[in-house]
Amino acid sequence: MEYAKTGNTCLDTIMHGGIPRGSSIVLEGAPGTGKTTLAMQFLYYGATEYDEPGIYITFEELPDQIYQDMERFGWDLKALERKNLLRVICMSPKLFIEQLTKAGGLIEQVISELGCRRIAIDSVSLLRFEAEDGASYRKIFYTLRSALRKFQMTSLLLQESITSRHDDIPLENYVSDGVIRLSLNSHMESYRKRTLEVLKMRGTPIMEGEHRYKITDRGIHVVPSLSLIEDREAATDECVGTGIQKLDQLLFGGIRKGTSFLLDTNSKANYKYVIASILTEHLRAGYKIIAYSSGLSTFYDLMNIYSTLNIDLAKKIRQQRFYFVEHFGRAYPEEFQSGVIDVSDVDPSSYNRIVEEKLAPVMGPSLARGENWIVYYDLNTMFSQQGVDFVSRYYSGEMAKSRASGLTVLALCNFAEISSDVASYLERSSGGVIRTWVDGSYQYLQLTKSPHGVVSEPLIVVSVPQAPFIQLL
Ligand SMILES: Nc1ncnc2c1ncn2[C@@H]1O[C@H](COP(=O)(O)OP(=O)(O)OP(=O)(O)O)[C@@H](O)[C@H]1O
Ligand SMILES: [Mg+2]
Structure with missing residues (x-):
């Protein structure tokens, strides 16, 4: 049609x-x-x-x-x-x-x-x-x-x-x-x-x-x-699409600036393209990105994924538009150097300071210029590297900061692996929750919470040959 x-x-x-x-x-x-x-x-x-x-x-x-x-x-x-x-x-x-x-x-x-x-x-x-x-x-x-x-x-x-x-x-x-x-x-x-x-x-x-x-x-x-933000009309212009058509329809266009979304998934589900698609659309909309790296994708994997989405990651890093917080001290392409903040042997007490020292001088002036940022947290990795207590505290501080400066947040988490208290805290503090899981021979994706109150049925995730490489049915 x-x-x-x-x-x-x-x-x-x-x-x-x-x-x-x-x-x-x-x-x-x-x-x-x-x-x-x-x-x-x-x-x-x-x-x-x-x-x-x-x-x-x-x-x-x-x-x-x-x-x-x-x-x-x-x-x-x-x-x-x-x-x-x-x-x-x-x-x-x-x-x-x-x-x-x-x-x-x-x-x-x-x-x-x-x-x-x-x-x-x-x-x-x-x-x-x-x-x-x-x-x-x-x-x-x-x-x-x-x-x-x-x-x-x-x-x-x-x-x-x-x-x-x-x-x-x-x-x-x-x-x-x-x-x-x-x-x-x-x-x-x-x-x-x-x-x-x-x-x-x-x-x-x-x-x-x-x-x-x-x-x-x-x-x-x-x-x-069902829109909860009826009177903030200007805000609708600041929506960034996810690149996934059906999801954008459910979200009335995409992710609004300054909201936080949680992606609850297990390692069996192929969520990498969901994240890559969301971050890619944000790059295209002029956002800058901080990504807390995941143990499951190396820098070389990421470079490949983004290049299939027509994003030259090394170039984005050179342009100071993409930063990584790396927990594993892994090797990375030389061109990535200016954008990688290595926290692999940092203890929790100085973690905050190290990340801040590197990012504050870049983000402060950028936000003052009215530029937009999205922060991607792999909470699974952070839980395993820094411990649940630290991360819960750290993350709630981060969320407060994000809200204050209008940052958009995307966080990956596996609810099944954390206590229900932490899971429910995360769910409550997020504006939207997307779940994706594998059941039998199908992968599903469901919007279980969204700023407009829309909740979807479980949708089947289908691989397609062209970007964003997944489609929801
Ligand atoms: N900037 C504005 N803000 C708020 N209301 C406005 C604005 N400009 C016009 N209006 C209102 O919009 C209405 C005019 O709409 P329009 O002429 O499209 O209606 P219509 O349904 O075609 O009317 P008719 O049946 O008389 O032809 C008027 O009531 C007018 O007061
Ligand atoms: Mg008329």
Whole structure:
């Protein structure tokens, strides 16, 4: 299935990818709920980000009014029209249907001239007035839908909500491929809340329920339900994907800056690619990394894993973007030298100081410049080298520091090998917990805790030949 992205990451998430290409979707809502805004956002991002020019048909408002209204969101529609990425056309419903269905009519001309892939019609409610009765309206609506299909347009058909009895589903809603409803409800007596609900979307699963949205100075911003951070909208931009598609969907895009995730696994499970994929995506997003090395992968193993993910580890180390804390005093490639902090024969009392001495001068100025860091701890290794008591104390101190400076944390641990007290402490202090284990001849992965409250079923881990080399089913 190919999706047309709406320009609204969270809305795409709710529909598991976007609007299936070529489908006709009813966008309904009462006056002022933001139909025009959402429809224009869809066309604007289609044109500017996804190379899909669009047409906006308005039956009521003059283009000048629309240009002016949309300018408030920073969308310069006239500039898009000059670049042939958009046409805003004001015409009567009657003329529109005529021109849409006529071979070589105006609409067909615009579509072929610009190569349009998207259209919004504001609003189909007005088509009703063109019709003499229900039967002829039905005919007009079917005509509209088949013309849009013929032109393979992904379309938004705006519609005023009709407050009707529950059993009275409007014709548009069952003839269309999908329905998105915008509502404005009262909330805690003196407030109003805006909610968006995807009632139907053929060809794609949807996240059911009402999701809050806000009209901001950048357009409509949808916040999926269950989100605990509804009001920290800016934070959604600071999410880094894990590189594993299904996991990103469950996490609404990935790992938010400053959160800590625990990966609970045993040595039988192949977790190396999960970690490598998460760290690689962070590197790509400009993060710097500190990795507490693991006894199970040598530096040479790591170099291989990262090179299959197109990351030149030696180069990242030279650029001061990758540091290792090494517990085993093992050999490493010479180019790694500036990035390896050897703590192999350091006793617990000076461990902290040694790591600090090396990292503080690098991290302090970097954080002050607004750069982002992720710290990866192999707690299994640290437990075996430094002892559970020390690590528990050390780690809780580290977590407090991380929270204070907005570091993202990823920690590997094997719950089966530590006491349940420590395990439950680790679980409580983490924003997210991912488990992966082998059972019989399958490896599973499950999200058991996440900042949005989403918990998944056990997913099967499948090896695939291309990066990130694993896929979840
Ligand atoms: N920056 C902003 N912050 C908050 N609200 C805003 C902002 N800009 C516009 N709005 C609100 O958005 C609403 C306009 O949305 P829009 O015109 O898209 O709604 P509509 O559903 O198309 O309405 P109608 O049915 O009247 O055409 C107005 O209520 C307006 O007050
Ligand atoms: Mg409108």
